[in-house]
Amino acid sequence: MLFTKLKTKAAHLLRGESAEEQAHDFLIDKGLKPVCRNFRCKQGELDLIMTDKLTLVIIEVRFRKTDKYGSAVESITRAKQSRIIAATHIYLSSHKTDGPIRFDVVAISGNGNIDWVQNAF
Template sequence: MLNKIKAKAAHLIRGENAEEQAYRFLLAKGLEPVCRNFRCKQGELDLIMLDKQTLVIIEVRFRKSDKYGSALESVTQKKQSRIIAATHHYLSADKTDRPIRFDVIAISGNGTIDWIQNAF
């Protein structure tokens, strides 16, 4: 049981590190932070940032290897639906007239970062 707890903790740490890496990457690209880790019953929005006048909802995915599919492939239709539902919830409290875009930051185990704008 203790090993299972340690493995989960290591997995969470890798996820947090990937999210921080994505956050810094996007800051360097000129995006402005709005919110991190917005949680609601519909799901979680990893990063919410502004790209000029566009509100960008960013899903960060990390895969140590492509053995079970790439980081990008892990953003399934079901995952996209949950992100969209969580975005509706976020916008119900923080209304905006800004255009909205959904991006994915896919980070592989070798450190490669792929930024897919308008991913869905």
Template sequence: MLFTKLKAKAAHLIRGENAEEQAHNFLINKGLKPVSRNFRCKQGELDLIMTDKQSLVIVEVRFRKTDKYGSAAESITRAKQSRIIAATHIYLASQKTDRPIRFDVIAISGNGNIDWIQNAF
């Protein structure tokens, strides 16, 4: 008899997926068009890739239950920004695009507040 091991997803991963879905829907409602989600490479991950008019928008989604240790937006360090930029270079190497690039942040707090920071870095 064969048994398949099922792994339960950790709560923080489920919260992260929910936050990304919430951000995705929020941006679509603001007029952005989805291109890709969760692009992964050795350098890191790009949460959402969208277009806004002529720009290709790389979106980092952050969720924080509380601001006790800093806000969601404050959690994006210079090192994190560098990883996002490096992953963007890898993504662009596989794409044929001459669009301008913009880096946005969607910061979601535990009370459901969404802060959209355009041209965040």
């Protein structure tokens, strides 16, 4: 039983890493420049941090195999947004920026469709 749980978790983590890699490459193709990946702190995790010209962009990557329980974009609750904002405050406490900050979402569906929502929240 324990092995099955570990195996399932590993597969889930691999799907997440794959979605983040796909989002990263997609955004680079759109002209964004990478700054940091998987910034972790007590408040949460920032999947991707990039710049779009002078704007610092915090990107939440979501993957949903199906929309049976809602789309990937719909899965970002107010609580999740609050955790991302709190983690951004921690990031900014040691990485100062003078430019604007934007929160984007890259939602990837099981069929490979990518939905990039700029200024998501």
